[in-house]
Structure formats: structure tokens, C-alpha cells
Amino acid sequence: MAPPSSDLKLLGSWASSYTHRVQLALKLKGLAFEYAEEDLADKSPSLLLYNPVYEKVPVLLHRGRPVLESVIILHYLDETWPEVPLMPADPYDRALARFWCHFVDDKLGPAVGAVFASPSDGQAAAVEQVHENLRLVERELREGAFAGRRRFFGGDKIGVLDIVLGCGSYWLAVFEEVMEVKLVDPEAFPLFHSWLRDFEAQEEVKAIIPAIDRLLEYARGVRQMMLGLSTRQQ
Amino acid sequence: MAAAGGIEVKLIGAWPSPFVLRARIALNLKGVEYEFLQEKFEEKSELLLRSNPVYKKIPVLLHHGKPICESMIIVEYVDEAWPAAGRAILPADPYERALHRFWASYVDDKLNPSGAALSKAQTEEAKVEAAGQVIAGLKLLEEAFGRLSKGEGFFGGDDIGYVDIALGCFLGWLKVTEKTSGVKFIDEEKMPLLARWAERFCAHEAVKAVMPEPERLAEFARKRAASAKTPPAN
Numbered sequence: 001m002a003p004p005s006s007d008l009k010l011l012g013s014w015a016s017s018y019t020h021r022v023q024l025a026l027k028l029k030g031l032a033f034e035y036a037e038e039d040l041a042d043k044s045p046s047l048l049l050y051n052p053v054y055e056k057v058p059v060l061l062h063r064g065r066p067v068l069e070s071v072i073i074l075h076y077l078d079e080t081w082p083e084v085p086l087m088p089a090d091p092y093d094r095a096l097a098r099f100w101c102h103f104v105d106d107k108l109g110p111a112v113g114a115v116f117a118s119p120s121d122g123q124a125a126a127v128e129q130v131h132e133n134l135r136l137v138e139r140e141l142r143e144g145a146f147a148g149r150r151r152f153f154g155g156d157k158i159g160v161l162d163i164v165l166g167c168g169s170y171w172l173a174v175f176e177e178v179m180e181v182k183l184v185d186p187e188a189f190p191l192f193h194s195w196l197r198d199f200e201a202q203e204e205v206k207a208i209i210p211a212i213d214r215l216l217e218y219a220r221g222v223r224q225m226m227l228g229l230s231t232r233q234q
Numbered sequence: 235m236a237a238a239g240g241i242e243v244k245l246i247g248a249w250p251s252p253f254v255l256r257a258r259i260a261l262n263l264k265g266v267e268y269e270f271l272q273e274k275f276e277e278k279s280e281l282l283l284r285s286n287p288v289y290k291k292i293p294v295l296l297h298h299g300k301p302i303c304e305s306m307i308i309v310e311y312v313d314e315a316w317p318a319a320g321r322a323i324l325p326a327d328p329y330e331r332a333l334h335r336f337w338a339s340y341v342d343d344k345l346n347p348s349g350a351a352l353s354k355a356q357t358e359e360a361k362v363e364a365a366g367q368v369i370a371g372l373k374l375l376e377e378a379f380g381r382l383s384k385g386e387g388f389f390g391g392d393d394i395g396y397v398d399i400a401l402g403c404f405l406g407w408l409k410v411t412e413k414t415s416g417v418k419f420i421d422e423e424k425m426p427l428l429a430r431w432a433e434r435f436c437a438h439e440a441v442k443a444v445m446p447e448p449e450r451l452a453e454f455a456r457k458r459a460a461s462a463k464t465p466p467a468n
Contacts, residue, residue, distance in 0.1 A: 053340065053374065065329060072335045079328035091314040095302045102304055103288060136288055 008033035017168035141191035252403035262440035338400035
């Protein structure tokens, strides 16, 4: 269990998958922390003070010093509290985990976001981008570096890539419903689908990820607002 | 430290690429012998496409035939795979590591894209705006230098480290852009720390043999622009 005072505070946002990544890592490591919800439409002085460059969540404060960027925070947690490791031990496996974390934030995440933001005539192209990226993940699971591995990218237990890919993948189901598109067909992406199911079944994950109803309501609200904006611009 | 049977480390790259330069500097810092596989500019090699199917980009490091992709991931891998060689590229302390990772990410997420926007800018107005963004970014790095260097000559302290590599690789191209745009980006009066650092970096043993001369880069850029204007022969 965590030492009596680990002096940890997390500035986050309840619907932010980047925040969830850090919350999940803290939970897996058994670290106690104070949580402060940020209203991103009305940013707190703390957020602006600790993250002047990006003004974004999550911000982890450890003994008052800020650590920024979710993946950097995950590395920091892993290096400061090495029990319950999130990163693999071998340098090559570490490079692979980093690469795929980068891919999630560089390619897959933005592609999923683009589906959500797409006007109806752009939707098919946006969906195809998501599928193209999921195919790369599926192939890696089937015949690449992760082929034949155990349940998770991290082995028997969740690791950093599971956290990064998993916290955010629940948006796929949400967007499927709100946008009325099929993003993850279990037949087209069987390995990804079963990995995600296993990830979401973990107790720690269930404790962190908001209820799907809340996420749906949130997504519908944002979508309405976006559509409202675009009609006003016409 | 070449294997008896042959070179166990290969780097797929191209001499003008700043990202490839990052990998070369890291390998040089560690004194690792490697075979440099120069890509042809018109056509990507079978080896590159096979080794980096996701991005199809250089650099790719091959260690015992296993590929590592993405320049800063390669740098971190080199640091971890040869821990006893040369000097550590990332600092030992987890908080310092987080700071270095943050600023290296800043270079790739913000500074480099502003540089790219500058080279694509068509109107005078757009160029001024884009140049302003680059300078604003460099000013933040000037401040960061003060914090990270702890009074020494590099972001990494008394020797080249992670952020030095991330930023320094662009110095050749920066000089080319300064000449063509007439804008001084690293002004000695406005950014004295970076100005002196830039000279130190370019003169470093691990850098000077592999960093291309600005004249050579400018010639390369001219040839590229000329061939882009000529329609390909059918």
C-alpha cells in the first residue's frame, strides 16, 4: 500500500482519457492522491500556473512539483514507484511499448476524434482512417511483436501500452452509438476486440472509467454543440 | 563494439534528415559502431518498408535485425541498450527525466510544426506570423535551458543529453532558413544561452562529423525544389 503521505495531487477532467490513464496507473500502483476536477471552460489559476505551455490536464503534482503530459507522467510514476511495474524490463520491449504509445496519440486517437468531428459527408473517409489504424494494431497482435503474447500488451498484467490504448478505446463504443457507425467489428478485429474486452473487465479499469451513460450524454452534448456551431457559420 | 561476425547495429537513414542525425549523435555518444544504410531519395527501400510498416519513415535502427522506429525512441533505446557506455543521455533522477522528456516533446509537438508552417507559408503575412511562432518557441527553450543546464554548457548539464539531441539536430536547417528568410532565429542578444549552446553543440565530437554543413543542406533543398517543379517523365 502507499506510504502515509505520497504528496500526490492530480488536476484532471472526468471525461478526459488522458486523465484516466494517470488515475488508472495510480490505482494499479496503490498510490493515494488528491484529485481536483478542472473545468476546461474555466481553467483554474493552478492549472495555468503549473502548465503554462499547454494549459491542459492531466497535471500531476508531486511534492508541489508539476509533471506534465500523460505518457511522461506514467513514466515518472513507474520510475519513482517501481513496484508493480508498468513498463517492461527489456530495452527492446520498452522501445516497442513507447512506439505503440506514440502511435495511439499520433495516429489512432486523432483518427477516432476525426470521426466524431466529421460532417456527415466526411464520415466514411474518417471511419476508414480508423479502420486502417486498427488494422495495424490487429496485425501487430496477430503476427507482429505482440503475437502469441499473453492477455495484455504488458503480459499477464496491464502495462503502459494497455493503459494508453485502453483509456480512450471506450470512446469507440460511445462514438459508434452517437455517430451511428461501426468502428470495431469483432469479426474484422477479433484480437483487438478480445483484448479490449479483457481490459475493460479488470477491476481497476471498471473503477476508473466513467459509466457509459455519462460518456454518451457528454458526447451527444459536444456533438450538438459542434453541429450548432457549423450551421451558424453557414 | 562490433560483433565478431559482423556489424550488429545498422541505421537506415539519409544524411540531410535532422531526425536521422538524432540517432547518429546518440550512437556516437555511446561509441557504438554501426553501419549507415543511406536511403535513395526517390524510392524507399524494401528494408525500410519492412522494418517500419506503420510510418515507412527514417530513421530506423536495426539491432540484431530487430527494428526500432521514431528518432527519440531510438535515442532512449540507445541509452538503455548500452547503459555502461559513454555517458547517460537521460538524467538519473525521475523528475529531471520528466522535465527532459517534456521539453523534447515540446520540440516535436510545437516547435518543429511551427518551423514546417514557416517553410510552407506563402504570403509575407503568413511568413511573419510563422516566424513569430518559431521565435516564441525558442524563447521558451532559452528559459528551459537555464533550468535544465544548472549553469553548465548543455541542456544535459556538462555534456550533451536528451533535449540537446532533440533540438540540436535542427541547427543546420535553422541556419539555412535564416539565410533564405533573412530572419535571425537564435539572436545572441535575445537568446544568449541558446546562441552559445548552438556553437558548443555543433562543435561537439559526437556531432561535428555527422552534422551536414548548411551549404550542403541548402544545395540539397535547391535541387529538391527544382525537381519538384519539373513534372515526372512518363
